[in-house]
Amino acid sequence: MKPLIDNKKVRFNYEVLEELEAGISLLGHEVKAIKAGKGSLLGAYVIVRGNEAFLVEADISPYQANNVPENYDQRRPRKLLLHKKELASLVGFEKEKGLTLIPLSLYNKGRKIKVAIGVARGKKKHDKRETIKKRDTDRDIRRTLKNS
Numbered sequence: 157m158k159p160l161i162d163n164k165k166v167r168f169n170y171e172v173l174e175e176l177e178a179g180i181s182l183l184g185h186e187v188k189a190i191k192a193g194k195g196s197l198l199g200a201y202v203i204v205r206g207n208e209a210f211l212v213e214a215d216i217s218p219y220q221a222n223n224v225p226e227n228y229d230q231r232r233p234r235k236l237l238l239h240k241k242e243l244a245s246l247v248g249f250e251k252e253k254g255l256t257l258i259p260l261s262l263y264n265k266g267r268k269i270k271v272a273i274g275v276a277r278g279k280k281k282h283d284k285r286e287t288i289k290k291r292d293t294d295r296d297i298r299r300t301l302k303n304s
Contacts (some may be wrong), residue, residue, distance in 0.1 A: 159261035163197035170276035179237030189219040202257035221229040250276045
């Protein structure tokens with residue numbers, strides 16, 4: 157599945173421990189905007205309040221700027237659709253110190269739009285350096301194999 161909107165920096169800044177899938181409650185023009193790729197998950201996160209989970213700070217730009225309700229907020233909290241067991245596990249992860257719930261991507265599954273949620277732990281600076289070093293060596297290895 158090719159993601160409609162991807163959170164590119166999340167794998168560099170965080171170590172993703174577990175991934176979950178959730179539905180998302182959207183308005184009609186938001187669905188069109190997401191399918192057109194007009195959105196960003198940069199700085200977005202998931203919170204659990206009561207018995208509901210919300211995607212907060214996700215920016216979904218208007219599909220047509222002139223054809224949007226006047227009180228439309230691009231960064232409004234959007235409700236995530238999860239089963240009770242999944243919600244209970246998210247509450248457990250959220251309460252554990254050092255873990256964050258971050259959206260990884262928005263994608264199609266049939267006719268529905270789903271959110272991939274990652275349970276993540278922030279990387280330290282030296283871990284990020286190791287990631288960069290590993291990426292560079294892999295690139296060099298691929299380049300030498302291609303030229304051989």
